[in-house]
Each structure stands twice: as C-alpha cells, then as structure tokens.
Amino acid sequence: MSRTSRGLVPALHVLTDTREGRDPLPDVRAAVSSGPCAVQVRAKDLSDRDHLALTLAVIAVARPAGCLVIVDDRVDVAVAADADGVHLGASDLPVDLVRTITPPEFVIGATARDALTAKAAEDLGASYLGVGPAYATTTKAGLPEPLGPEGVALVVAATSLPVIAVGGVTAAHVPALRAAGVHGVAVVTAVSEATHPTAAAAALAAALGCPPTPPTPPAAPGAPRSESRTTSTRA
Numbered sequence: 001m002s003r004t005s006r007g008l009v010p011a012l013h014v015l016t017d018t019r020e021g022r023d024p025l026p027d028v029r030a031a032v033s034s035g036p037c038a039v040q041v042r043a044k045d046l047s048d049r050d051h052l053a054l055t056l057a058v059i060a061v062a063r064p065a066g067c068l069v070i071v072d073d074r075v076d077v078a079v080a081a082d083a084d085g086v087h088l089g090a091s092d093l094p095v096d097l098v099r100t101i102t103p104p105e106f107v108i109g110a111t112a113r114d115a116l117t118a119k120a121a122e123d124l125g126a127s128y129l130g131v132g133p134a135y136a137t138t139t140k141a142g143l144p145e146p147l148g149p150e151g152v153a154l155v156v157a158a159t160s161l162p163v164i165a166v167g168g169v170t171a172a173h174v175p176a177l178r179a180a181g182v183h184g185v186a187v188v189t190a191v192s193e194a195t196h197p198t199a200a201a202a203a204l205a206a207a208l209g210c211p212p213t214p215p216t217p218p219a220a221p222g223a224p225r226s227e228s229r230t231t232s233t234r235a
C-alpha cells in the first residue's frame with residue numbers, strides 16, 4: 001500500500017510491545033490479520049540500527065496486508081525505513097517542523113491530553129491525535145490520571161482531527177469511547193498480553209466496526225503467490 005492521505009487514518013492502532021525478552025512480530029502478524037489497521041513501532045531501548053531493522057521487519061509484514069506503519073518518536077527512522085508516518089509526543093520534534101521534512105502525505109500523529117494541546121497540534125498540521133491515558137495502564141509510567149470517556153470527549157470537542165484513544169483500552173471500552181466521539185483506539189497489552197492475540201485484535205476491529213479481512217481467493221494454478229489485499233485504510 002502506498003502512503004495514505006491525511007484524513008485516512010485507521011481506527012485500530014496496535015503498538016509494538018518491545019519490553020525485555022519480547023518478540024513483537026507475532027503480535028504484528030496478529031494485528032494485521034484483523035484488517036487494515038495501523039501498526040506503531042514503539043521501541044524505547046533499541047539502538048538506531050535495531051530500531052531501523054524492526055521498522056523494516058514490521059513494514060514487511062504490515063504493508064502487504066494493507067496496514068500503515070507509524071514510528072513512535074523517531075522521524076529519522078520513519079523516513080529512512082519509508083514508513084507511512086510518525087507519532088510525536090510533547091518532547092519530540094514539533095509537528096510543523098516534521099511536516100516540512102517529510103513527504104506530503106506523511107501521517108503525523110500527535111499526543112494531546114487536553115483541548116489546548118489538541119488545537120495547537122491541529123494548527124501545526126497533525127493528521128490525528130493520540131489522546132490518553134483513557135484508562136489506567138501499566139504499560140507506561142508517569143502518566144497523569146486517566147481521562148475516562150468524559151475527558152476524552154472534551155478533547156474530541158476541541159478538534160476536527162481523528163482522535164485515537166490510548167491507555168488501558170480493551171475491546172470492552174470501545175462503545176463508551178466511540179460515544180465520546182473517538183475515531184479509534186491504540187493498544188499495546190490488549191493484544192500483546194492476550195492469550196490469543198489474533199482473536200484480541202479481531203475483537204478490537206469488530207468493536208470498532210472495521211471491515212474484516214477479505215478471504216484470500218484460491219490462487220489459479222501456476223499463478224504467483226500474493227499476500228496483498230485490495231482494501232484501503234479505514235476512514
């Protein structure tokens with residue numbers, strides 16, 4: 001899949017769980033089996049070379065499945081790997097600067113925990129907002145109190161950008177978050193710590209109303225094997 005245009009942001013974002021001793025690629029395969037989602041390469045302790053290698057490996061799995069690959073924090077790694085986008089937090093490079101050094105349709109996500117930050121990120125050219133923590137999470141330390149669906153709704157009201165709720169989200173939370181106006185959700189442990197990651201990703205996609213993966217038609221005798229799907233990103 002080629003790069004998506006701004007506005008075509010998938011509803012399900014699955015973030016890599018790169019804690020010590022974990023191989024994130026099985027979770028990436030589980031995520032992309034749920035349909036055309038976004039996979040975010042989130043890795044805090046890798047060398048630049050390993051970060052690039054992981055991103056390339058994720059792209060090799062996700063792109064043939066029609067999924068976007070977004071790199072957390074590191075626009076240099078994202079551009080070097082020809083990923084689809086980057087997710088920027090408060091201490092990362094500013095959204096408007098990153099917009100000037102990335103291709104026109106590059107997806108730029110920005111973290112926003114309140115209405116003011118959301119409006120500012122939109123004005124600077126963000127493609128979507130990651131808003132959280134929606135619920136309590138053990139994946140990331142040092143976060144403020146959970147916003148809950150009510151707090152997320154306040155941020156939604158301040159922006160016309162797609163809002164992706166993050167932090168402690170499971171499929172069971174999706175109805176309340178959707179009622180709060182979110183476009184989608186981002187998860188780590190709802191997939192990485194699930195007994196059956198593929199089923200967990202499918203449950204998230206179903207709760208979000210994402211189209212299921214179309215069945216692969218049987219290959220004609222002698223035809224080359226193709227893993228690509230024709231579905232586009234979720235609007």
Ligand SMILES: Cc1ncc(COP(=O)(O)OP(=O)(O)O)c(N)n1
Pocket residue numbers: 013040042072073087088089090092109110111129130131132140164166186
């Ligand atoms: C979809 C999404 N939303 C928010 C975040 C948090 O990003 P950031 O503020 O950069 O914090 P770290 O993930 O880097 O710890 C995200 N990654 N994705």
Ligand SMILES: Cc1nc(C(=O)O)sc1CCOP(=O)(O)O
Pocket residue numbers: 015111131132133134136137138139140143166167168169186187188189190
């Ligand atoms: C990476 C991240 N960012 C958050 C934020 O609120 O900015 S919460 C979070 C962790 C998400 O992991 P889980 O789905 O396991 O709770």
Ligand SMILES: [Mg+2]
Pocket residue numbers: 072073087088089092
């Ligand atoms: Mg970040």
